[in-house]
Amino acid sequence: MTTNSTAAATPAGTPVRLWDLPVRLVHWSFVIGIGLLWWSAENHRMDLHFKVGLVMLGLVVFRLLWGLVGSSTARFASFVKGPAAIRAYLAGQKAGTAAHVVGHNPLGALSVIALIGVLVLQIGLGLFAQDTDAVNSGPLNFLVSYDLAVEISEIHEAVFNVILGLAGLHIAAILYYRFIRHDNLVSPMLTGRRVFTEAVTTPRIASLWLALVCAVLAAALAVWVSWGLPPFATPFPWDRPAAAAAMPDASSYM
Amino acid sequence: MSKPIKLALAALLLPAAALAGAAAAASGPSPIYKLRHDNFEAMGRAMKGTFDQFKKSSPSIPAIQANANALAAAAIKVKGHFPKGTGPQAGVKTEALPAIWERPADFAAAADRLVSATKGLQAAVATGDLAKIQPAAGAVGGSCKNCHDTFRKAKA
Numbered sequence: 001m002t003t004n005s006t007a008a009a010t011p012a013g014t015p016v017r018l019w020d021l022p023v024r025l026v027h028w029s030f031v032i033g034i035g036l037l038w039w040s041a042e043n044h045r046m047d048l049h050f051k052v053g054l055v056m057l058g059l060v061v062f063r064l065l066w067g068l069v070g071s072s073t074a075r076f077a078s079f080v081k082g083p084a085a086i087r088a089y090l091a092g093q094k095a096g097t098a099a100h101v102v103g104h105n106p107l108g109a110l111s112v113i114a115l116i117g118v119l120v121l122q123i124g125l126g127l128f129a130q131d132t133d134a135v136n137s138g139p140l141n142f143l144v145s146y147d148l149a150v151e152i153s154e155i156h157e158a159v160f161n162v163i164l165g166l167a168g169l170h171i172a173a174i175l176y177y178r179f180i181r182h183d184n185l186v187s188p189m190l191t192g193r194r195v196f197t198e199a200v201t202t203p204r205i206a207s208l209w210l211a212l213v214c215a216v217l218a219a220a221l222a223v224w225v226s227w228g229l230p231p232f233a234t235p236f237p238w239d240r241p242a243a244a245a246a247m248p249d250a251s252s253y254m
Numbered sequence: 255m256s257k258p259i260k261l262a263l264a265a266l267l268l269p270a271a272a273l274a275g276a277a278a279a280a281s282g283p284s285p286i287y288k289l290r291h292d293n294f295e296a297m298g299r300a301m302k303g304t305f306d307q308f309k310k311s312s313p314s315i316p317a318i319q320a321n322a323n324a325l326a327a328a329a330i331k332v333k334g335h336f337p338k339g340t341g342p343q344a345g346v347k348t349e350a351l352p353a354i355w356e357r358p359a360d361f362a363a364a365a366d367r368l369v370s371a372t373k374g375l376q377a378a379v380a381t382g383d384l385a386k387i388q389p390a391a392g393a394v395g396g397s398c399k400n401c402h403d404t405f406r407k408a409k410a
Contacts, residue, residue: 044409132409134298135305135395142306146299234309241384 008202015193016200018102020071022211024192026063030119033059034163041160046136050226053138057123058215058222063116065214072204073103080113081106102200111173115166122159127225129153139226143233287346290335293328300324301398304375304391308384318387319379325394326372333365349407364401371397 010016019027033056040049067076081089089106092098104112130137130149141149177183188194228234303321307313336354343352354361371394378390 130302132298133398134302137302141302142309146302149302228309231311233311235311 009199010196010202012198013195015195016102016202017192017205018073018188018194018203019192020074020205020211021192021208022062022066022070022214023074024189026059026066027189029059030056034167038160044131046131050138053123053126054222054226056119057127057225058218060116060119060123061221062214062218064120065218066206066211067116069206069210069214071206074206076113079104079106079109081109086110100196100198100200102196102203108173111166111170115170118159118162118166122156122163125152125156125159129156139228142228286335286337286340287348290332293331293335297325297328297398300328301395304394308388308391313384315379315382315387318391319376322372322375322379322391326369326376329365329369329372332368333362336361351405351407354405361401361405364397364405367400368394368397 033052036052037049037056040046040052066074069075072078086106089098089101127138127140128144128149129152130141130146131153134146134149137149144152174185177185224230227237230236231239300321304318304325307318307321336350338355340346340348341350341352341355342348371390375387375390375394378386381387
């Protein structure tokens with residue numbers, strides 16, 4: 001067993017805390033959220049679609065913040081690598097000389113970036129999208145023209161297929177690891193822990209208080225966006241005239 | 255020309271003639287389906303234009319007025335856009351339900367309600383008072399829903 005001065009090591013055979021609680025909660029919330037967003041869009045439950053979309057906005061903002069200040073295995077800076085590192089990793093895998101990667105490996109990092117990136121894109125598009133009646137619309141739809149919103153809505157619909165493709169690739173990779181490499185990736189994403197066959201550097205797990213601060217910031221940002229970015233283009237809800245405040249949303253008329 | 259060559263020529267030219275005919279038909283007056291679709295789209299556009307203003311910090315009355323006028327102009331056309339034989343049984347892609355032709359009096363009443371609601375909105379806009387304009391726009395929305403509930407295919 002080797003140790004160094006900056007990071008503790010966990011001996012072989014001892015469970016390592018790999019994924020912290022926020023990472024796991026966000027991961028499985030994405031799974032449920034994507035399912036609900038698909039279902040509510042297909043069934044024209046736009047009220048539910050907007051609520052879940054707002055939660056997803058908060059979650060993805062949280063995940064971006066957590067990628068900057070969270071646990072070592074959650075940080076983008078610790079797992080996002082360049083093409084050279086990816087090639088080196090693949091060569092090591094092929095030769096069977098590679099050390100165990102604690103966290104996302106350089107190739108898997110691309111999948112993480114693609115999945116989070118496409119969620120950011122999809123949520124961003126959804127904020128401006130509208131349905132055929134042009135009144136059942138995202139919270140920032142009022143900032144764009146009818147024609148632009150039609151384009152955005154079409155892209156919003158198409159990007160869902162990209163999400164399906166990436167999620168399919170993600171699941172295929174997990175099945176490959178499970179059945180070809182005999183490596184269960186699902187269980188650590190549930191329990192947060194996994195056992196390595198050699199001593200590894202112990203990930204540094206960030207405080208849940210820090211997670212709470214990030215969650216509050218992310219939730220505040222999501223609520224602010226859902227209000228239409230007051231006070232720039234629209235007043236804060238409590239500053240709206242009584243007639244506007246009493247008025248049902250346009251979508252309830254369609 | 256021998257008979258087989260004539261036949262071959264005809265086989266080549268007939269589809270071309272059919273295509274030319276179709277192109278001529280397409281460039282003629284818009285079929286009623288397109289007219290009424292575009293009319294409803296114009297209303298959707300004007301509804302968005304109206305409700306967008308309500309969200310803004312300082313709603314523009316002239317902008318609401320332009321949209322109210324567009325709504326009123328489109329509303330009066332609705333009743334005439336559904337002649338007999340232009341429903342789903344005609345084999346075209348339409349969200350119009352057969353109920354439009356089965357219950358013509360109810361459909362006419364729903365269309366009239368839209369017309370009077372859009373006139374009500376124009377009247378409210380003329381006062382320049384948002385407290386009057388917003389409920390009037392709500393009444394237009396209510397008349398859209400009133401008709402959609404019965405006469406438009408549920409969104410699939």
